[in-house]
Amino acid sequence: MGDPFGLIGRWFMDLLTGWGMESSAALTLLRFLGAGVMAIVLLFACFFLIVAERKMLGRFQDRYGPNRIGPFGIFQTIADFVKLIGKEIVVPAGIDKPLYWLAPLLVVMSIIGMWAVVPLAPGFRGTDLNVGVLYLVSVGAIGTLGIIMAGWSSNNKFAMLGAFRAVAQLVSYEIPMVLMLLVPTMLSGTMGVVGIVEAQSEMWFIVAAPLAALVYLISSIAENGRAPFDLTEGESEIVAGFNVEYGGLAFGMFYVGDFLHAFTVGALFSTLFLGGWRGPGAEQYPLLGLFYFFLKTIAVWFVTVWIRGSFPRVRIDQLLALNWKFLTPLALLIVAVTAVVNKLAVEQGWSRILALLAANVVMAAGVWGALALHGRTVRRREEELRAGAAVSASAAR
Amino acid sequence: MHDPWVFVAFLLPIGLLLPAVAVLMGIILGPRKPNAIKGTTYECGMETVGDTWVQLRASYYIFALIFVIFDVEAVFLFPWAVAYSQMQLYMVLEGVLFLLILAAGLLYAWRKGALEWV
Amino acid sequence: MSVLQIIFLVTGFVTLLAGVMVVASPKLVHAALWLIVSLAGVAVLFVLLNANFLAVVQVVVYIGAIAILIIFTVMLTRRVMADSGPTHNRTWWVALLSAVVLLGGLLALIWQHPAFQAVPAELAAADTSLTVLGTSLVDVNRYLVPFEVASVLLLAALIGAIAVARPVAKGEEADE
Numbered sequence: 072m073g074d075p076f077g078l079i080g081r082w083f084m085d086l087l088t089g090w091g092m093e094s095s096a097a098l099t100l101l102r103f104l105g106a107g108v109m110a111i112v113l114l115f116a117c118f119f120l121i122v123a124e125r126k127m128l129g130r131f132q133d134r135y136g137p138n139r140i141g142p143f144g145i146f147q148t149i150a151d152f153v154k155l156i157g158k159e160i161v162v163p164a165g166i167d168k169p170l171y172w173l174a175p176l177l178v179v180m181s182i183i184g185m186w187a188v189v190p191l192a193p194g195f196r197g198t199d200l201n202v203g204v205l206y207l208v209s210v211g212a213i214g215t216l217g218i219i220m221a222g223w224s225s226n227n228k229f230a231m232l233g234a235f236r237a238v239a240q241l242v243s244y245e246i247p248m249v250l251m252l253l254v255p256t257m258l259s260g261t262m263g264v265v266g267i268v269e270a271q272s273e274m275w276f277i278v279a280a281p282l283a284a285l286v287y288l289i290s291s292i293a294e295n296g297r298a299p300f301d302l303t304e305g306e307s308e309i310v311a312g313f314n315v316e317y318g319g320l321a322f323g324m325f326y327v328g329d330f331l332h333a334f335t336v337g338a339l340f341s342t343l344f345l346g347g348w349r350g351p352g353a354e355q356y357p358l359l360g361l362f363y364f365f366l367k368t369i370a371v372w373f374v375t376v377w378i379r380g381s382f383p384r385v386r387i388d389q390l391l392a393l394n395w396k397f398l399t400p401l402a403l404l405i406v407a408v409t410a411v412v413n414k415l416a417v418e419q420g421w422s423r424i425l426a427l428l429a430a431n432v433v434m435a436a437g438v439w440g441a442l443a444l445h446g447r448t449v450r451r452r453e454e455e456l457r458a459g460a461a462v463s464a465s466a467a468r
Numbered sequence: 469m470h471d472p473w474v475f476v477a478f479l480l481p482i483g484l485l486l487p488a489v490a491v492l493m494g495i496i497l498g499p500r501k502p503n504a505i506k507g508t509t510y511e512c513g514m515e516t517v518g519d520t521w522v523q524l525r526a527s528y529y530i531f532a533l534i535f536v537i538f539d540v541e542a543v544f545l546f547p548w549a550v551a552y553s554q555m556q557l558y559m560v561l562e563g564v565l566f567l568l569i570l571a572a573g574l575l576y577a578w579r580k581g582a583l584e585w586v
Numbered sequence: 587m588s589v590l591q592i593i594f595l596v597t598g599f600v601t602l603l604a605g606v607m608v609v610a611s612p613k614l615v616h617a618a619l620w621l622i623v624s625l626a627g628v629a630v631l632f633v634l635l636n637a638n639f640l641a642v643v644q645v646v647v648y649i650g651a652i653a654i655l656i657i658f659t660v661m662l663t664r665r666v667m668a669d670s671g672p673t674h675n676r677t678w679w680v681a682l683l684s685a686v687v688l689l690g691g692l693l694a695l696i697w698q699h700p701a702f703q704a705v706p707a708e709l710a711a712a713d714t715s716l717t718v719l720g721t722s723l724v725d726v727n728r729y730l731v732p733f734e735v736a737s738v739l740l741l742a743a744l745i746g747a748i749a750v751a752r753p754v755a756k757g758e759e760a761d762e
Contacts, residue, residue, distance in 0.1 A: 099474060102474050102475050102478055103478045105475065105478075106475055106478035106479040106482050107478070107482055109479060110479060110482045110483050110486050111486065114486055114487075114490075155494065156493060156494050156497050156498065157497060157498055157499075158494070158498050159498045159499045159500055159501065160491075160494055160495055160498060161502070161506050161507075162502070162507070163507055163508065163509055163510065164504075164507035164508065164509075165509075167613075167615075167616075170615075170616075170619070172491070175487060175491065176484050176487045176488050176491070177484070179483060179484075179486075179487040180480060180483040180484040180487070182483075183479065183480075183482075183483035183486075184476070184479060184480050184483055186479075187475055187476050187479045197475045197476075197479065198472045198473075198474075198475035198476060199472055200472045200473070200476070200638065201472070201638055201716065202638045202639050202641075202642045202716075204546075205543075205546060205639070205642040205643065205646055206476075206642050208642075208646050208650070209642045209645035209646045209649070209650060210645075211650075212645060212646060212649055212650030212651075213649070215650070215654065216622065216649070216653070216654070219654070219657060220619070223615060226509055227509045227510060228509075229510075235528055235661075238528070238532070238654060238657075238658070239528050239531055239532075242531070242532060242535045242651075242654060243531060243535060245535070245539065245650070246535060246538045246539065246542070249539065249542040249646075250542055253542070253545055253546065253549045256546065256549040256550060256552075257549040257552045260550060260551075260552060260553040260554075261550060262546060262549075262550055262716070315510055316509070316510060319491075319494045319495075319498055320490050320491050320493065320494030321491050321494065323490070323494070324487045324490065324491060327487070387585060388584075388585035391531065391583070391585050392583070392585070395531075395534070395574070395577075395578075395583045396578065396583060399538070399574060400571065400574060403567055403570075403571045403574070406545070406567060407564045407567050407568070410552065410560050410563065410564055411557075411560060411561070411564060413552075414552075414555070414557050414560045415557070472638075473633050473638075526662065526751060528658060528661075529655075529658050529659070529662055529751060530747065530748065530751045532654060532655045532658045533655065533744075533747040533748075533751065534744065534747070534748075535651060536647075536651040536652060536655050537740050537743055537744045537747070539646065539647060539650065539651040540647055540651070540740060541737070541740055543643050543646060543647055544723075544733070544736060544737075546639075547639070547716055547717075547719040547720035547723055548720050548723055548724060549720070550716050550717055550720045551716075551717045551718075551719070551720025551721045551723075551724075552720070554717065554721060555721065555724065559721070559724040559725070560724075562724040562730060562733070562734070563724055565734065565737075566733065566734060566736075566737040569734070569737040569738060569740075569741055570737060570740060570741060570744075572741065573740070573741040573744040573745065574744075576741075576744070576745060576748070577744060577748055580748050582748045582751075
């Protein structure tokens with residue numbers, strides 16, 4: 072039970088080289104198979120993810136959620152999938168054909184691609200890029216592109232509006248997200264995701280940088296286009312947004328991409344801030360590491376679904392104001408303060424972590440105070456307006 | 469050297485291909501009876517008026533411009549963050565200065581009202 | 587030919603083809619998307635040169651930001667999809683001929699450059715180069731001044747963008 076992943080890999084290599092294959096070719100083949108298995112597992116995981124999320128949302132909204140097909144309704148997604156296969160994909164007239172068909176594929180590809188650098192357990196990962204953190208951002212950009220292409224090619228005004236909003240939103244929230252990725256990079260001294268997990272042996276980064284983790288979580292929910300930031304597909308205002316003209320499995324791919332992205336947000340957050348596979352005994356038993364990783368991922372995923380089930384949708388001006396007037400300045404502040412405090416705290420170990428934590432608490436208090444002050448000003452102005460309106464109304468009467 | 473990229477080079481095409489297979493399955497297995505009404509643009513039953521590809525509001529463009537500038541800034545800071553642990557305090561402060569100059573830009577945009585959604 | 591060379595040749599071909607398609611495609615949005623293909627090809631070339639950081643920066647900045655800005659610019663123009671007139675006129679062959687002659691001349695000249703006979707240098711390990719880049723950006727003796735000037739340049743670009751784009755937004759009530 073020491074190292075099952077290494078064992079399987081070595082067994083496979085021995086098998087292939089035993090068949091007379093060169094070791095480099097065997098390694099490439101092994102990587103190919105690994106990539107294939109990863110993509111297939113991720114896509115099939117959606118059967119579980121979608122039904123689990125709908126179940127959770129149902130409970131949050133005081134209803135049962137899917138409960139007809141199979142025990143506790145767990146086969147609901149499979150039934151949906153069969154239904155979607157059998158549906159006609161209605162292709163509207165006047166679309167931009169190549170872009171129309173390419174768009175859902177790009178969205179799914181960008182999310183599967185993110186998993187390439189996520190370490191699932193010690194020694195068990197897709198790959199270890201030394202620029203892993205920026206790779207995540209760059210693959211995410213492809214998904215944005217897919218959404219623009221979908222909205223553009225559909226020949227539908229609602230789809231276009233959804234795509235416009237999507238671009239404004241996804242692009243804006245990328246800034247605080249990228250800035251917050253600087254914090255784990257700084258604390259660990261590497262952009263490689265594996266290195267970032269290694270660096271959290273002492274303590275998880277969420278303890279040293281809780282505000283950074285919070286800003287990262289908010290901006291990645293926005294990147295996902297989830298409630299409360301689901302302006303890209305506001306059902307009540309723009310029908311369904313960028314994917315309105317898609318049907319059957321072509322729509323299903325956007326659906327899969329959305330739900331898989333939510334889970335991926337959990338995985339990335341737990342890797343960057345919650346120590347990934349780290350936990351008691353994980354280094355001796357990699358399987359335990361895998362368990363910890365998925366435990367953390369599911370916990371964060373649960374929180375994002377909880378947020379989705381609890382918050383109302385924001386307006387686009389509020390969305391952009393939240394990003395540019397709150398999250399981005401806060402992110403700049405966090406990067407600057409973390410950099411300086413971490414350098415000033417000469418000693419390694421707990422004192423450094425406590426210094427960072429204290430800096431975060433001070434920042435949070437400052438932000439809280441500023442927000443309270445701002446809220447009071449806004450409320451006073453509104454009251455004045457209301458009083459003025461009342462006066463003018465009585466004068467008119 | 470290029471080793472870490474081999475996996476990515478496999479995963480991305482597979483990630484593109486698998487959904488393509490799914491969509492293709494949908495096209496093959498599903499019925500296909502197009503007609504003129506089905507092909508019309510879906511706007512909840514209303515007749516479509518005018519051209520779809522309407523002009524974008526200019527405010528979207530301003531946000532995209534600000535985004536590009538901050539994106540480039542963040543990219544500049546990544547090597548700085550990687551080398552952070554080997555730096556003297558004054559070097560860190562130089563990076564912070566870089567950050568603050570752009571924060572001033574954000575403040576300018578804010579004061580000029582470029583961040584307002586009108 | 588090694589696998590790397592084959593990948594290089596294919597990528598180079600796709601990049602150039604996409605570059606041609608940028609100017610040849612009648613729809614503006616298609617041209618923008620071909621440009622993205624071309625930029626992605628350049629990113630792959632960076633990977634082949636072992637410049638991991640430049641490769642991801644190429645994707646983040648050029649595809650993730652600048653290409654989106656270009657698509658926005660395209661969307662700012664009116665009737666983009668209707669704008670599908672001919673991309674070339676009757677004298678296209680003259681342009682092609684002169685371009686080919688010029689290219690041939692340049693190639694003949696460049697071919698004599700000694701760099702083509704040089705043995706490629708062993709590439710440095712990517713892990714250390716990033717740290718070296720980071721430290722030299724803030725090293726007083728290396729690139730500190732360009733680094734800070736870059737920040738000022740970005741600030742100037744931001745101010746310029748707001749100054750240029752803002753009055754347009756106020757004066758023109760665009761339909762959404």
